[in-house]
Amino acid sequence: MKLKPILLIIVIIILANQTYALGIAPSHSDVIFEPGLEKTIQLKVINNDYKNFDAVVYAERALAEYITIENPTISLSKDQDSKIISYKLNLPKSLEKQGLHEASIVVREIPKETKGGTTITASLAVASKLNVMVPYNGKYAEIKLFVTNFKQNQESNFAVEVINLGTENILEAYAIINIYDPLNNKLAATTSNKVQINSKDKEILIAKWTPEIGLGNYHAVATLMYDGLNTKDEKPFTIGIFELDIASISVNNFKLGGIAKFDILVENNWNEEIPNVFAETSVKDDKEKVYTQFKTASADIPAFGSQELNAYWDTAKVIPGSYKLDIVLNYLGQKTEKIFDIMVEYDKITASLVGKAIAVEEEEKPAVLKSIYILIFLVVILVIFNIFIYFKKVRK
Amino acid sequence: MKIKTFVGINLTINYLQENVTRKDTGSTSGAYTINGSIEIPDNATGMLEDYAAMDNLAPEMQTPRIYSETNKTSSDLLGYCNATDEDLDNVSYYWKWYVNDVGNISGATSENYTQGKERNIANISSGNLSMGDKWTLSCLANDGTLNSSWLNSSLNIKSPPTIIANATSPAIVYTNTDWMLNLTVSDPDDGDVLTTYTQFYVNGSASGLMHSLNVTNGTNTNVANLSSTSFFKGANLTAEFWAGDETENTTKYNATEVTVSNSLPSQVILSYPENNDSFFTNRTPKYNWATSTDVDNDALTYQILVSLNPDVSSPLTNETGISNTYYIQPSELDFATYYWRVRANDSDNYGTWSDIWNFTLVPSVSIKLTQNSINFGTMAQFEVNDTTNNQPAPFKLENDGNTEANVSVNSSSLWVSASAQLNTSYYQFKADNSEANSFNWLNSQTTWANMSDISKSIINTLNHTDSNDLAEIDIRVEVASDEPPLSKSASLIFEAGES
Numbered sequence: 001m002k003l004k005p006i007l008l009i010i011v012i013i014i015l016a017n018q019t020y021a022l023g024i025a026p027s028h029s030d031v032i033f034e035p036g037l038e039k040t041i042q043l044k045v046i047n048n049d050y051k052n053f054d055a056v057v058y059a060e061r062a063l064a065e066y067i068t069i070e071n072p073t074i075s076l077s078k079d080q081d082s083k084i085i086s087y088k089l090n091l092p093k094s095l096e097k098q099g100l101h102e103a104s105i106v107v108r109e110i111p112k113e114t115k116g117g118t119t120i121t122a123s124l125a126v127a128s129k130l131n132v133m134v135p136y137n138g139k140y141a142e143i144k145l146f147v148t149n150f151k152q153n154q155e156s157n158f159a160v161e162v163i164n165l166g167t168e169n170i171l172e173a174y175a176i177i178n179i180y181d182p183l184n185n186k187l188a189a190t191t192s193n194k195v196q197i198n199s200k201d202k203e204i205l206i207a208k209w210t211p212e213i214g215l216g217n218y219h220a221v222a223t224l225m226y227d228g229l230n231t232k233d234e235k236p237f238t239i240g241i242f243e244l245d246i247a248s249i250s251v252n253n254f255k256l257g258g259i260a261k262f263d264i265l266v267e268n269n270w271n272e273e274i275p276n277v278f279a280e281t282s283v284k285d286d287k288e289k290v291y292t293q294f295k296t297a298s299a300d301i302p303a304f305g306s307q308e309l310n311a312y313w314d315t316a317k318v319i320p321g322s323y324k325l326d327i328v329l330n331y332l333g334q335k336t337e338k339i340f341d342i343m344v345e346y347d348k349i350t351a352s353l354v355g356k357a358i359a360v361e362e363e364e365k366p367a368v369l370k371s372i373y374i375l376i377f378l379v380v381i382l383v384i385f386n387i388f389i390y391f392k393k394v395r396k
Numbered sequence: 397m398k399i400k401t402f403v404g405i406n407l408t409i410n411y412l413q414e415n416v417t418r419k420d421t422g423s424t425s426g427a428y429t430i431n432g433s434i435e436i437p438d439n440a441t442g443m444l445e446d447y448a449a450m451d452n453l454a455p456e457m458q459t460p461r462i463y464s465e466t467n468k469t470s471s472d473l474l475g476y477c478n479a480t481d482e483d484l485d486n487v488s489y490y491w492k493w494y495v496n497d498v499g500n501i502s503g504a505t506s507e508n509y510t511q512g513k514e515r516n517i518a519n520i521s522s523g524n525l526s527m528g529d530k531w532t533l534s535c536l537a538n539d540g541t542l543n544s545s546w547l548n549s550s551l552n553i554k555s556p557p558t559i560i561a562n563a564t565s566p567a568i569v570y571t572n573t574d575w576m577l578n579l580t581v582s583d584p585d586d587g588d589v590l591t592t593y594t595q596f597y598v599n600g601s602a603s604g605l606m607h608s609l610n611v612t613n614g615t616n617t618n619v620a621n622l623s624s625t626s627f628f629k630g631a632n633l634t635a636e637f638w639a640g641d642e643t644e645n646t647t648k649y650n651a652t653e654v655t656v657s658n659s660l661p662s663q664v665i666l667s668y669p670e671n672n673d674s675f676f677t678n679r680t681p682k683y684n685w686a687t688s689t690d691v692d693n694d695a696l697t698y699q700i701l702v703s704l705n706p707d708v709s710s711p712l713t714n715e716t717g718i719s720n721t722y723y724i725q726p727s728e729l730d731f732a733t734y735y736w737r738v739r740a741n742d743s744d745n746y747g748t749w750s751d752i753w754n755f756t757l758v759p760s761v762s763i764k765l766t767q768n769s770i771n772f773g774t775m776a777q778f779e780v781n782d783t784t785n786n787q788p789a790p791f792k793l794e795n796d797g798n799t800e801a802n803v804s805v806n807s808s809s810l811w812v813s814a815s816a817q818l819n820t821s822y823y824q825f826k827a828d829n830s831e832a833n834s835f836n837w838l839n840s841q842t843t844w845a846n847m848s849d850i851s852k853s854i855i856n857t858l859n860h861t862d863s864n865d866l867a868e869i870d871i872r873v874e875v876a877s878d879e880p881p882l883s884k885s886a887s888l889i890f891e892a893g894e895s
Contacts, residue, residue, distance in 0.1 A: 020764065020765040020767075020768045021762060021763065021764035021765070021796055022762065022763060023760055023761060023762025023763070023796060023797055024760065024761055024762070025675050025677050025758050025759070025760035025761075025762075025797075026675070026731075026758035026759050026760065027758075027759040027760055027761040027797065027799060027801075027893065027894035028759060028894050042674075042675075044675040044760075046677075046760065046762050048762055048764065048796055049764070082675075084675075104893065106891065108889065108891070111887045111889075117771045117772065117773045117774055117883055117884075118771065118772040118773065118774070118775050118810070118873060118875075118883070118884045118885075119769055119770070119771045119772075119883070119884070119885045119886075120769065120770045120772075120807070120810065120871055120873075120885070120886045120887075120888050121768060121769040121885065121886070121887055121888065122765055122768050122769065122770075122791055122887075122888045122889070122890060123768065123887065123888070123889050123890075124763055124765060124889070124890055124891075124892070125889050125890070125891035125892070126761050126762070126763060126891070126892050126893070127761070127891060127892070127893035127894075128761075128893075128894075129893065129894055144730065144732075146704065146712055146730050146732070147712075148712040148713055149713070149726045149727055156711075156712070156714065157710045157711065157712060159704050159710065159712055161704070161732065204704050204705060204710075206710040208710075235730075237727075238727065241726070333863075
């Protein structure tokens, strides 16, 4: 019976590693049409899970006839995280319609043999689009707004990428960026520099902005004004870092031996309500002996508001002295931790901030390393398993 | 000795010495003492006629001697003459002082001196002396009849050395470079051994021992270095220096005080994302660089700029005060080519910017299957099974790419029965949630649809963010009444493309 959990773990681990992945980058390539354009485009086939596999590469959709795949079949080994493939594009002298023309370059895994029973075996295919844009007659521009992580009262930039996809030059283009809060109230606006953009050219417009509004989530709407025409793009962005703060801790009406009620004032400097905020508290002495652990009730903290969370500590067996109060705020999948020095006296508890600690991010590990770790883990489990079996047989 | 013949003058001669011949007697032998005197009345006329009855030799002048206690302007020059006279005549002296070969003062002694004895005959007081002057004493002796020749002796009034140039280097002192003192010492006196002396001070306190070094006259020489280990950032350095020529030192001088400047951190070397990576797919890259060094051992922070412009102007990201050697882009970047660079700051100033690197962030579609087959086992006629109850488990698709993806599906035929070919309800599929809000539910195939060998859309806009990038693909199979009891298999393909 004791073997079952071990076997279960092994099975879970083996199954967990039975993944099949395939990727391609870029997943689209943009080309502005030019008569008779010849171009070689490279793609990266991604072997995220370091598997051996073969694949076919082919083009489909409207522009497929203008595409030549250099290597229609490829093989990737478990040692390769990716492989660069390429195809040649030979555009005709003209394409009838203005606007977008497309093709897809598909990399399709060649399926392995299927098993017995009623079995459905899946394999993967990924496609990279080829977008060929035939410039529109006259003036026509497309834009892409780039935003950044703004900081309060610190100037930064919006960038607007403008591509002239018209047949005519744009004499003057500039962008107006309007900033809206989550309720769509317009809060600010800024304007970019002005540029001239030749047909098929690309320009970057920059609009400087210093946020003089509260921290939070916002969205920016960029309107490109060009020679009497306009076009828009919008993006969400943030000002500052989303983080709740413990503004203060206080204990009122305290008598040693009784229940200490910690009033933890949590401040939300964000422009949106933070729901279901709770704190986990623990009181320790200098030797890390834990005296109490407590989880507060949850509370919603309004935008730019504060809310008190209450934690309790029975001090019946507590002697006066200094302790550490560790508070971990939990909200929206995030944690904020603060440690306070607290001084317990007969009739009062005072608290002062020691420092601030935020959970350390785990270093990214390449997929191959993860696989190695899993393999090592498996080997260790198998060794333990064999030892267990051996001793069991010996006992019999 | 001379014998004079006086005409018309009463003469008394006292013979004082041997070996003389009396003119009047012709006697040459015997010892004579001639005591005589010449009285020449005021009204005497006539000729005083010399003739050498006996050989009177001219005195011979010895080299005069000039004595100075110091050879410098602070001491008088004492002039000594000395002449010998074979006749043992007393001598008087004529003397001349020359300055730089130009006559200065001259005179004669008023009395006769015993020959062969050096006599101080004329002095030059120190007030008349100037540094570097050449004083010459010329002496002539007279034994009453004959003169000696003039004989000279010279003495140069010594000059103390002078420091004609001093310079410290480098102009800006850092904690990794020694502070050097160069001096040029000049001394007009040939042959003097010139020595420089240097004492360094750090923040007003003497640093180490005094340095001394012999130098060549008129040559710029690095006379002393203050080791960089002796000072630290912000320290005030100065050097006291002087020179000497064994007899006299110059006054002491102080070099211009310098403050040890802050050493800038070294140029940052970037490491990741790799330069010119045109297939970069991480939308929240972790920019990495090698630790900058700082000779002052200051704590360093870093500044990173990320821009769409090749010169990194108008950056979208401008982060300062980074204490790590990496920076994680806090929110997803849009697809574009980015240019970035980093520099270190030691709290006083910034080091040099790193090279500018670029990477092109491209969209990628990457799809992952947690299992690649579903086995319904042996199925009997009319039997229906599907994966909605996880027996067997459905396919699970995860979007591992960096952009939203659409997924379509097609399959080969599963059944042999003619009534259960593709595009019938005997082999169906649908999408289901595995994580909330992973895909566009309304535009996805979330009810059973018949499987086809032509790709059919199944999932629309599958998210790529880790918390909700997973979807289930349920499969439903039904065995037709005329399906022969053999193993059945189908090959299904999920094709993912950018939304």
